[in-house]
Amino acid sequence: MIEVLNLTKIYGKKENQFKALEKIDLKIPDNSIVSIIGKSGSGKSTLMHIMSGLDRPSSGSVHINGTDIFEMKEKKIDAFRASEMSFVFQSFFVEANATCYQNVVLPLEIAKVSRNKRKRLATEALEAVGLAEKINSKASTLSGGQKQRLAVARAIVNKPKILFADEPTGNLDSVTGDKIMKLLFDLNKKLGCTIILVTHDEDLTKHTQMRITLKDGKIESIHESGIKS
């Protein structure tokens, strides 16, 4: 359960103040797929950054399973992110010079997982996204869709509770994009992790259980489809 309470984020000072987020209240249940939708500048990325502990709010709090993450020290937030969260980005951010395996084990290295366990988890993750035979290929040899699948494998390798996907199909053609979305929905069912999808594309939000629409830093609407697994 992710609880966002009275969250406000203000950039700048005095006359130049800009409210990126204003009094956001949210409850996201476990194992759900949630989309945050809004135009650029609506504050959706800021909300994601704060929910993941990468950014700090000006006021308000984020509770994950009852813990206020901003009460934790920086080192603890880092450790928390390493074990409980992961990310998929629009531009993949895979290391082109490294092999698929080396890309996938990065979160495990950060979380200090033992070497034997790493091998097993990485193989599982690559299998889950259909890249098992590419384990020792360099990431630079992959197509765009494969790179994003690699990024997804990296995101699920440490079995996170929450997966943030920031415009995951933004750099892909619609067919490949649909495949990635299907992959994410499948993983949600299989692994039971909460997926928070940040996008400006309404089409992607159709199948999500909860759709949060942001406008100018405020919640415009929360739409719950009621299909709960």
Add this chain to the structure above:
Amino acid sequence: MKYSDIIRRALRNLLSSKTRTLLTAFAIAVGTFALTLTIGASNGAQNYAQNIVKQNFDPSELLVSKDTNLFSRQDASKPQVYDPSFGSITTFGGTQRQVKMLSDQDITKLSGISGVASAQPSLNISLSYLTREGQSKYIATLATYNSYQSPELLAGTLPNKLADNTIILPEGFLSVMGFSNAKAAIGKTVKLAVQNQATPTSNISAMKSPANNSPHEYDFKIIAVSKTPNTVISAETALYLYSNLHSVETLNDYITLNTKNYHQYLIARVKVIDGTNTSKLSAAEVLIKNQGYSVQSVVDTEKTITQFISVIEGIVTIFGLIAIIASVFGVVNTMYISVLQRTREIGLMKALGMHRKDISRLFRIEAGLIGILGGIIGSALAIIAGTLLNPFISDKLGLGDSKLLIFKSGEIGLLILVLGLVAIIAGLLPARKAAHLDPIEALRTE
């Protein structure tokens, strides 16, 4: 993140930009090359000096003179009070220099100092000539033999104490004295000629008359032939003849009879009881100095020899250090570029929960590895160059079998480690920049 994982990641990052890594490392290698050669030369010089001293000086001996300016010339520019005990020596420039000489009383006094085993004059005398029946005359120097010298012999044997009127003939005189080989010389007699230096003050014409002052020849029996040593102070010592103190004194007395220098000595050799023990040696040194004498120990002699080399080494070291300081800026620059290029990677690692300290460590280790790589390249090149050049240098400088460049693995290892540390320090600022990078900025896509 575990240390081993950070190191592997750092290695991979360096390998993925090989050219940049190598070029930066080469800058460090230039300085390392100079420093490694300097260290090698320093070892070689020390080794050479030690060899010379070992072969020519008794480590348990102190050289003592009455003249305080003989060993250190710091007072030479000041006027000096006349002392009737002054004798004169000819300096390199050809001018006569007045120095205080040691008398027999001084020698006795020195022998009486506690801790002193024996004191004797150090005598090297210039012979008028050395010859043998039916051979030409050659100039030569006769020196006092001390058992610690233990020269390598081609023929003959050396008793503990040389008998009077016996000599060790150096290899160089064999053929000119008409011997076909070293063995043939043993037991044969050579003539050592000396000339009295007294000036008959009343009669100048007598001085010009050779009849009054012709060289006197002494017969000496050859008991051993010494091999030309590999390490010599100067070429001429290779041709020194050696005899016992009494014989040398006899000849010296003949030369100096009726002169101011009769039984006056420039330097005395004082053997210290347990003198190889440095604390006993320096204790005796202090006692002798307190008696108003000037003292030089083996260590001082070694210093004198290495002093000149040290100056050159200092200069090369400074240039090497300057090269390394310059290359440090190369490391800083390379690492800054690396941080800028890898902004997104850093952002991603932060997003995935990598701690700031670990990110900083990653970049510091990359910098350190560049330093170590540069150190290895530079020292390897220096060792290769040194090994190839050593025979050539030894030949040109006349060092015999001594090597000018001696490399010690411990020192070079330490140098490489220090370079790694220096590079880590150079990487501190770029690593800090990476650690403090805002992940949100770094991950912004547009």
